[in-house]
């Protein structure tokens with residue numbers, strides 16, 4: 001479009017320039033001749049006028065006409081039009097509009113006038129062309145006639161037309177090149193986006209393993225990188241979710257299978273002795289407790305994941321909670337000859353959710369006692385470090401292998417599966433501890449050496465209402 005506009009106006013400008021050049025040359029000549037011819041025409045001295053005009057005709061290329069104000073030709077150096085009416089725009093300009101000179105280009109055959117702009121779109125390039133240049137004849141401040149020079153301008157017009165032709169050829173070339181380059185750029189720019197869309201469509205069907213190629217530069221590449229990192233997270237999340245569902249199903253199935261065996265024995269052996277029967281029923285009862293523990297742990301986790309868990313904050317002393325739990329666990333410790341020592345160096349008054357914090361402390365202390373051999377030692381220390389209440393639970397149990405430590409806080413992770421199940425563990429305890437602490441703005445960490453024991457350290461920020 002812009003090329004068409006530029007070419008059009010350029011063509012017009014060149015045309016105007018050529019026309020003007022022409023006018024400037026002819027106009028001066030014609031005006032001078034007009035001045036000498038006017039008195040002769042006024043006096044109707046045709047012989048003298050003819051001599052003057054014919055004399056000039058030899059110097060100028062073209063033909064001279066003398067017309068009266070009605071457009072009637074009085075003199076024609078080519079002797080063709082004398083006595084006829086000659087109508088043209090250039091005569092009108094002098095007679096009706098009062099111009100002193102006028103100029104125009106006409107097609108020789110038809111006399112049709114064209115302007116410099118019109119040449120680009122209309123006009124017959126193979127025709128012959130004439131320029132009409134008119135000047136007034138004045139006597140006593142009154143226009144009495146028109147002096148007209150008709151000269152061939154086919155050469156000038158041919159130049160103009162070849163210029164036009166070149167413009168059209170250049171335009172076509174430019175248009176083809178621009179379209180090709182545009183198409184190329186568009187496809188280079190849109191291809192990564194199309195690729196990405198295709199991958200997203202396939203991903204939305206559940207395949208999170210897909211990645212988009214990180215090609216190109218700038219924004220598109222940045223988008224691809226961001227998209228891929230999002231896909232990675234989605235894939236990991238999907239994997240965790242699948243793992244979680246698989247683990248949960250497995251954990252729920254184990255007690256159910258055990259219960260089925262026990263109950264079938266009860267059904268198919270109606271004459272079983274009473275003591276064995278009671279023992280079986282007690283076992284069933286234990287499995288129910290296990291199921292119930294797993295389900296309630298799962299519910300806690302799912303609620304925390306959904307962010308729908310509510311903390312009921314109140315002012316409490318962490319020291320009191322430690323004492324309380326020690327009291328609850330003392331029976332268990334005594335049964336296994338374990339020593340449980342409590343060392344509360346600071347009461348650590350803070351604002352927290354009592355039952356949630358209780359769960360954290362109970363889980364850590366219970367684990368220490370549970371996984372430590374009979375006759376072992378568990379030391380619980382509470383002290384204040386800066387703005388934190390620091391609870392450390394130390395035992396001299398079997399410790400935790402170094403390769404297990406990074407997984408310890410994962411859901412359902414247990415170092416010794418068989419042993420943990422035997423002791424009624426679900427493998428969810430530590431992941432609940434971690435999440436409950438982080439809800440309070442705290443954290444938990446573990447240090448352990450195999451064969452020597454472990455230390456679990458929980459930090460709870462001390463907040464005042």
Ligand SMILES: Nc1ncnc2c1ncn2[C@@H]1O[C@H](COP(=O)(O)OP(=O)(O)O)[C@@H](O)[C@H]1O
Nearest residue numbers: 367368371414415416420425426427428429430
């Ligand atoms: N004090 C400890 N000493 C040794 N191993 C421990 C200790 N605390 C936790 N563990 C290991 O970490 C695993 C995960 O603990 P947890 O999440 O509380 O699950 P659970 O107690 O239900 O098995 C346990 O199965 C156990 O193998």
Ligand SMILES: [Mg+2]
Nearest residue numbers: 367425429430
């Ligand atoms: Mg536990």
